[in-house]
Amino acid sequence: MYDSTGHESEAPPSRQTGPTVIQFPDRARPRGDAMNTSETSHEPAPPSGQAQPLDQAQPPSGQGGAASERGPRLDASGQPVEKFWNLPNTVTMLRIGVVPVLLFLPWAMSEPGSTFMAWAFIVAALTDWLDGYLARRDGGKDVTRIGKLLDPLADKLIVSTALIMLLAVGRIPLWGAAMVVVIVGRELAVTGLRGMAGSAGHVVAATWPGKLKTIVQSCAIGALLFHYETIGLPAHTVGMTLLTVATALTLWSGWLYFSEYFGASRAD
Numbered sequence: 001m002y003d004s005t006g007h008e009s010e011a012p013p014s015r016q017t018g019p020t021v022i023q024f025p026d027r028a029r030p031r032g033d034a035m036n037t038s039e040t041s042h043e044p045a046p047p048s049g050q051a052q053p054l055d056q057a058q059p060p061s062g063q064g065g066a067a068s069e070r071g072p073r074l075d076a077s078g079q080p081v082e083k084f085w086n087l088p089n090t091v092t093m094l095r096i097g098v099v100p101v102l103l104f105l106p107w108a109m110s111e112p113g114s115t116f117m118a119w120a121f122i123v124a125a126l127t128d129w130l131d132g133y134l135a136r137r138d139g140g141k142d143v144t145r146i147g148k149l150l151d152p153l154a155d156k157l158i159v160s161t162a163l164i165m166l167l168a169v170g171r172i173p174l175w176g177a178a179m180v181v182v183i184v185g186r187e188l189a190v191t192g193l194r195g196m197a198g199s200a201g202h203v204v205a206a207t208w209p210g211k212l213k214t215i216v217q218s219c220a221i222g223a224l225l226f227h228y229e230t231i232g233l234p235a236h237t238v239g240m241t242l243l244t245v246a247t248a249l250t251l252w253s254g255w256l257y258f259s260e261y262f263g264a265s266r267a268d
Contacts, residue, residue, distance in 0.1 A: 088135035089147050091127060095154045098124040102158070105165045111228045118225035124158050125218040155214075156187045162221045171236065172243070179247040183217065186254040197261055207256055213249035220246050236237050 084152045098120050108117050131151055135143045166172045172180060194204045223230075223239030 075136050086144070086147075088131040089144065089150065091131040091134065092147065092150045092154050094128055094133070095124045096150070096157060099157050099161050102161045102165055105225075106169050109169065114225060114227045118222050121158065121162055121225055122218075122222050124154075125222070129153060139147060152191065156191065159217065159221065160187065162225065166221070166224050171227055172240075176240070176243065182247050183250050186250045190254060190257055193257060193261060202259060202261065204261055207253060209249055209256060210253040213246055213253050217244055217246040227259055 101120050104115055108114060131147070135147055155217065161170070161185060167180050169176055190204075197204045220239050220242035223235045223242060226235040226239075228235060
């Protein structure tokens with residue numbers, strides 16, 4: 001080409017209309033640069049501000065995971081759920097199982113039937129100490145909250161059921177109904193007192209008149225269940241005499257429980 005002066009000039013380079021393609025030899029191809037990042041990485045980058053180290057993304061295998069973070073199961077009171085069927089609670093439930101047996105007393109009025117009922121009650125009464133001993137041994141590892149509830153409840157159920165059934169079949173005469181009401185009412189009152197004291201942080205401990213009442217009361221019920229002459233003794237007469245003594249001890253020990261508690265409450 002010639003310019004306006006007549007001299008020959010160089011032709012301008014041809015304008016490219018498409019993208020420039022740069023080819024690299026195999027050995028000179030760049031590795032890990034920005035152009036190849038999208039081809040070599042298959043995991044999207046975490047959102048800004050939410051990245052976390054890889055060693056914290058998953059809990060180590062075999063170390064509990066979410067189950068260990070939840071902790072033990074809790075009951076309605078917010079305390080760990082306890083095992084119910086341990087040995088002391090099993091003994092207590094066997095004692096409670098005597099209650100439906102005593103309900104069949106009207107169909108066991110014969111001498112063999114009366115003897116069976118009496119021994120069933122005696123075994124339940126004698127094992128009263130056994131469940132407490134089993135729970136307290138080895139540092140009290142088997143003491144449970146439900147056991148503390150069921151142990152005294154079993155005593156009251158057995159005694160109350162036996163007295164009511166003896167009254168129903170006539171082995172306790174009608175005038176003796178007052179003694180039954182006093183004994184059963186005192187058991188309910190002392191139970192309520194212990195619950196009220198516990199909510200206030202007090203403990204109503206058993207007194208020796210109360211323990212003596214329990215022994216005499218159990219002997220009276222056992223003798224009335226035997227009914228017939230036993231080991232040469234008139235069981236019914238012995239039973240009514242002991243039941244009268246047990247009623248007097250019931251009133252005395254109940255008065256001691258209430259007077260000592262409310263006296264201590266006033267002193268506090």
